[in-house]
Amino acid sequence: MKTNCLLCGKKFDSDMKFPICFDCDSIYPQIQINLIECLYHNGTLLRSELVDNLGTARSTIYDNLLILETKDLVKRVKKRRPDTSDGPARGRPNVLWSLKVGVES
Numbered sequence: 001m002k003t004n005c006l007l008c009g010k011k012f013d014s015d016m017k018f019p020i021c022f023d024c025d026s027i028y029p030q031i032q033i034n035l036i037e038c039l040y041h042n043g044t045l046l047r048s049e050l051v052d053n054l055g056t057a058r059s060t061i062y063d064n065l066l067i068l069e070t071k072d073l074v075k076r077v078k079k080r081r082p083d084t085s086d087g088p089a090r091g092r093p094n095v096l097w098s099l100k101v102g103v104e105s
């Protein structure tokens, strides 16, 4: 089956569960591939959920998210905390991460 690579857009033969060509797979560090794969399958995730999913240190996850952000592959989605019965939510909004590539919108 021919699929477009999520990262470079090249058509390639794929029977993989998520479309990254072999070139990109060898260029990108494994942790970044794992982050992209995790977001690809789960949609939008909190950093803590990425940490849980990948079993990698928070700082490593964050550093690599920033790298992927500068490459324009992922984006931050700020989400307000839901209001409670005591009134409007307090605290900073949750920051979620999602892929900028390979998503229908």
Ligand SMILES: [Zn+2]
Binding pocket: 005, 006, 007, 008, 009, 010, 020, 021, 022, 023, 024, 025
């Ligand atoms: Zn590629």
